[in-house]
Amino acid sequence: MARPKNQTARRAQLVAAATRAVSKHGPARVRVADIADAAGVARGSVHYYFQDLDELLRQVYKEAVDRFFTRRMARVSALSDARDKLVASAHCGLPHGPDDELVRTLYRFSSDLPDDPVQQAHIEGLTDRQVVLYMGILEVGVAQGHFRLSEPALDIATNLVGLEDAYGLHIIASSSVITNRRALDLILGYARTATGCADLTPDRPTAVTPEDPAQ
Amino acid sequence: MARPKNQTARRAQLVAAATRAVSKHGPARVRVADIADAAGVARGSVHYYFQDLDELLRQVYKEAVDRFFTRRMARVSALSDARDKLVASAHCGLPHGPDDELVRTLYRFSSDLPDDPVQQAHIEGLTDRQVVLYMGILEVGVAQGHFRLSEPALDIATNLVGLEDAYGLHIIASSSVITNRRALDLILGYARTATGCADLTPDRPTAVTPEDPAQ
Amino acid sequence: MARPKNQTARRAQLVAAATRAVSKHGPARVRVADIADAAGVARGSVHYYFQDLDELLRQVYKEAVDRFFTRRMARVSALSDARDKLVASAHCGLPHGPDDELVRTLYRFSSDLPDDPVQQAHIEGLTDRQVVLYMGILEVGVAQGHFRLSEPALDIATNLVGLEDAYGLHIIASSSVITNRRALDLILGYARTATGCADLTPDRPTAVTPEDPAQ
Amino acid sequence: MARPKNQTARRAQLVAAATRAVSKHGPARVRVADIADAAGVARGSVHYYFQDLDELLRQVYKEAVDRFFTRRMARVSALSDARDKLVASAHCGLPHGPDDELVRTLYRFSSDLPDDPVQQAHIEGLTDRQVVLYMGILEVGVAQGHFRLSEPALDIATNLVGLEDAYGLHIIASSSVITNRRALDLILGYARTATGCADLTPDRPTAVTPEDPAQ
DNA sequence: GATGAATGAGTCTTCATTCAT
DNA sequence: GATGAATGAAGACTCATTCAT
Numbered sequence: 001m002a003r004p005k006n007q008t009a010r011r012a013q014l015v016a017a018a019t020r021a022v023s024k025h026g027p028a029r030v031r032v033a034d035i036a037d038a039a040g041v042a043r044g045s046v047h048y049y050f051q052d053l054d055e056l057l058r059q060v061y062k063e064a065v066d067r068f069f070t071r072r073m074a075r076v077s078a079l080s081d082a083r084d085k086l087v088a089s090a091h092c093g094l095p096h097g098p099d100d101e102l103v104r105t106l107y108r109f110s111s112d113l114p115d116d117p118v119q120q121a122h123i124e125g126l127t128d129r130q131v132v133l134y135m136g137i138l139e140v141g142v143a144q145g146h147f148r149l150s151e152p153a154l155d156i157a158t159n160l161v162g163l164e165d166a167y168g169l170h171i172i173a174s175s176s177v178i179t180n181r182r183a184l185d186l187i188l189g190y191a192r193t194a195t196g197c198a199d200l201t202p203d204r205p206t207a208v209t210p211e212d213p214a215q
Numbered sequence: 216m217a218r219p220k221n222q223t224a225r226r227a228q229l230v231a232a233a234t235r236a237v238s239k240h241g242p243a244r245v246r247v248a249d250i251a252d253a254a255g256v257a258r259g260s261v262h263y264y265f266q267d268l269d270e271l272l273r274q275v276y277k278e279a280v281d282r283f284f285t286r287r288m289a290r291v292s293a294l295s296d297a298r299d300k301l302v303a304s305a306h307c308g309l310p311h312g313p314d315d316e317l318v319r320t321l322y323r324f325s326s327d328l329p330d331d332p333v334q335q336a337h338i339e340g341l342t343d344r345q346v347v348l349y350m351g352i353l354e355v356g357v358a359q360g361h362f363r364l365s366e367p368a369l370d371i372a373t374n375l376v377g378l379e380d381a382y383g384l385h386i387i388a389s390s391s392v393i394t395n396r397r398a399l400d401l402i403l404g405y406a407r408t409a410t411g412c413a414d415l416t417p418d419r420p421t422a423v424t425p426e427d428p429a430q
Numbered sequence: 431m432a433r434p435k436n437q438t439a440r441r442a443q444l445v446a447a448a449t450r451a452v453s454k455h456g457p458a459r460v461r462v463a464d465i466a467d468a469a470g471v472a473r474g475s476v477h478y479y480f481q482d483l484d485e486l487l488r489q490v491y492k493e494a495v496d497r498f499f500t501r502r503m504a505r506v507s508a509l510s511d512a513r514d515k516l517v518a519s520a521h522c523g524l525p526h527g528p529d530d531e532l533v534r535t536l537y538r539f540s541s542d543l544p545d546d547p548v549q550q551a552h553i554e555g556l557t558d559r560q561v562v563l564y565m566g567i568l569e570v571g572v573a574q575g576h577f578r579l580s581e582p583a584l585d586i587a588t589n590l591v592g593l594e595d596a597y598g599l600h601i602i603a604s605s606s607v608i609t610n611r612r613a614l615d616l617i618l619g620y621a622r623t624a625t626g627c628a629d630l631t632p633d634r635p636t637a638v639t640p641e642d643p644a645q
Numbered sequence: 646m647a648r649p650k651n652q653t654a655r656r657a658q659l660v661a662a663a664t665r666a667v668s669k670h671g672p673a674r675v676r677v678a679d680i681a682d683a684a685g686v687a688r689g690s691v692h693y694y695f696q697d698l699d700e701l702l703r704q705v706y707k708e709a710v711d712r713f714f715t716r717r718m719a720r721v722s723a724l725s726d727a728r729d730k731l732v733a734s735a736h737c738g739l740p741h742g743p744d745d746e747l748v749r750t751l752y753r754f755s756s757d758l759p760d761d762p763v764q765q766a767h768i769e770g771l772t773d774r775q776v777v778l779y780m781g782i783l784e785v786g787v788a789q790g791h792f793r794l795s796e797p798a799l800d801i802a803t804n805l806v807g808l809e810d811a812y813g814l815h816i817i818a819s820s821s822v823i824t825n826r827r828a829l830d831l832i833l834g835y836a837r838t839a840t841g842c843a844d845l846t847p848d849r850p851t852a853v854t855p856e857d858p859a860q
Numbered sequence: 861g862a863t864g865a866a867t868g869a870g871t872c873t874t875c876a877t878t879c880a881t
Numbered sequence: 882g883a884t885g886a887a888t889g890a891a892g893a894c895t896c897a898t899t900c901a902t
Binding site for chain 6: 041044112
């Protein structure tokens with residue numbers, strides 16, 4: 001709580017603006033001017049709150065990772081049936097579309113990590129956390145008697161995350177073949193095969209609010 | 216043959232150098248100086264052979280895509296058993312390791328596509344071609360009686376390519392969890408499940424030279 | 431008394447802080463932030479009391495000159511024997527050491543006079559006043575029968591001031607050769623030669639407080 | 646000789662231009678644009694030859710010190726009579742006038758040395774070398790029977806250098822009192838007193854070219 | 861054919877100054 | 882009275898591109 005309240009709010013505003021700007025231009029090409037414009041402030045103001053562009057970008061990345069994972073966790077843990085959990089997890093692991101800024105930003109960073117090992121560790125951590133999430137879901141599903149795994153749980157979980165990653169990139173890139181819906185079908189198709197559970201369908205009724213409007 | 220012979224050789228040399236440079240710095244951060252240094256020529260020479268940096272980068276991307284796919288096609292079509300084909304395809308769709316310049320360059324581009332729609336079309340095309348390749352393999356496998364598909368061939372093929380993409384990115388990023396070997400296991404694990412064919416193992420004897428030294 | 435009392439006190443506080451800051455960074459490199467920090471006030475406050483940085487710096491210079499000369503005058507006029515006067519004057523014309531902020535500030539300005547002719551006049555005035563001071567001492571010494579001048583009084587006085595200037599700069603620059611003590615010896619050596627008075631020794635008993643604690 | 650000839654020439658040209666610019670604005674206020682303008686080149690060109698402004702400024706300082714001392718050494722060693730040597734040394738240790746760029750640059754640096762200890766060592770070295778020069782002259786004069794020293798040779802030499810420093814600063818600052826001629830008189834006045842040699846006059850015939858046109 | 865000197869547009873960054881509170 | 886958030890002008894530095902040789 002060292003920072004006064006306004007400082008924090010302004011920084012958050014700039015991080016949000018920077019996220020939009022990175023989503024659009026990528027971390028390697030984004031300019032301070034892009035961020036300032038997106039935030040509606042003068043260029044000098046960016047440096048009033050952040051030492052330099054790198055510090056701001058690191059913050060953008062860190063928060064994107066956290067928000068992305070937090071969002072999923074909240075969605076998944078609100079459900080009890082493993083089948084619901086799995087479908088929900090797949091659903092919100094994928095970008096809504098080419099304009100999903102949060103996920104888009106994440107992908108932009110993924111191929112442009114500077115030599116900073118800290119940042120590289122972050123991305124590995126994100127993947128690991130997702131794998132662990134799916135592992136838990138699979139184990140719950142087995143315990144509930146819904147799933148019968150054809151491969152080790154770790155392998156299935158890893159593959160699910162891998163497919164999400166890959167299709168997410170396509171969705172972000174505005175692929176005409178892989179849309180959000182098609183990606184979900186493909187992932188659940190694999191999930192059905194790997195768990196032997198035919199109930200894993202995209203339109204599986206979800207108990208929670210299907211879309212978090214505040215994000 | 217409008218271009219003189221030397222012209223062509225020099226351009227190829229520069230494209231090769233640029234590929235190395237992009238592999239290292241990414242297309243958004245690579246400098247003309249990096250490329251000239253990598254090629255062992257003067258800076259001005261780059262513009263003697265290419266209108267501007269963008270033209271060179273486009274060429275780098277185009278050739279990387281072509282070489283990547285050509286490599287796989289050659290490997291796969293040299294085999295006749297669909298099981299061999301599938302294992303070989305998976306094998307050479309993955310980067311050897313973090314230093315695989317060709318694949319690394321491809322991934323670098325994937326998250327940094329400029330607004331150029333032509334280049335965006337290219338990457339979609341690459342994915343499509345790979346999917347078609349796997350589709351063919353799956354159909355041959357069915358015809359040969361080795362495979363019994365649990366999902367539509369298109370879906371399986373798409374998933375296989377997706378997994379390759381995802382794990383390739385991890386390998387390139389020097390992930391400690393997903394190595395080339397682990398990725399191959401995971402992909403073949405899925406392939407076995409989806410085709411019902413237990414013969415799809417990483418060490419499946421390959422008839423061709425296991426490693427092409429020239430890239 | 432147009433200015434309210436507090437106003438005056440605050441300005442003095444800022445001038446003192448600015449003197450410290452200039453002593454450290456030099457007038458050309460000192461920043462408003464340095465001064466505000468040194469004074470323990472907010473940055474904006476500097477402009478509340480001074481139109482701009484230049485005005486404050488001019489004030490710093492003016493006061494440094496005045497304080498420097500006032501200090502000497504007080505010391506010298508408190509003594510009656512011309513020999514004591516001369517030794518005391520030499521003593522307090524030199525910086526105590528590299529950390530003598532007042533003199534350090536003066537020297538910092540000396541080589542960084544802006545094109546402002548007013549400020550240039552100030553420094554000439556300072557030198558002149560010192561020369562006049564020494565002239566008076568020499569004449570008193572002659573009258574008292576202690577000194578027998580080998581050159582015109584003006585020349586000796588000018589040379590004494592010149593030597594003080596030169597050695598002061600070395601002391602401020604942390605010279606290992608020219609310390610405060612060595613400088614005093616050299617100056618008095620010249621003074622003995624020029625006045626033919628062997629009594630001009632550094633440790634000549636001084637009747638006043640040897641050190642003014644308030645600056 | 647690693648650097649090609651043109652590189653060297655261009656760098657020298659820029660150092661000369663930078664010397665002029667520093668002479669005018671001081672090292673703390675000189676801008677890259679000032680230097681580029683003085684050299685008649687574009688701003689970017691400055692960075693083509695020097696890593697950054699600091700590197701160029703360091704070079705300016707180094708060369709000014711060297712040239713200044715070399716000039717004196719040449720003049721002094723061309724004479725054999727110690728009286729001529731002393732007068733010549735004093736003559737060319739002083740700036741010709743307010744526009745003497747070489748000396749002006751030197752003085753500009755003297756009060757604005759950054760925290761760089763290397764540069765601080767340089768200035769001490771310059772003073773030391775000058776003192777040694779005068780020491781030699783004094784000893785020769787004694788040996789030739791012209792001088793009879795009233796103080797230790799080291800003290801006289803140090804004082805002579807001190808006076809030169811002090812008056813040089815005044816000349817540079819366009820003092821109306823201390824001109825080149827007046828400074829020379831004062832210094833030689835002291836020299837006559839300290840050496841007991843009445844022959845040390847400003848207009849002492851000098852055997853060499855009185856002014857080096859190429860500097 | 862090739863070079864590398866030279867350029868200047870584009871960016872980041874610093875910091876004096878303003879002003880609402 | 883004082884503050885510190887916010888600004889924008891100024892300046893250093895980078896680097897793609899040009900061009901004379």
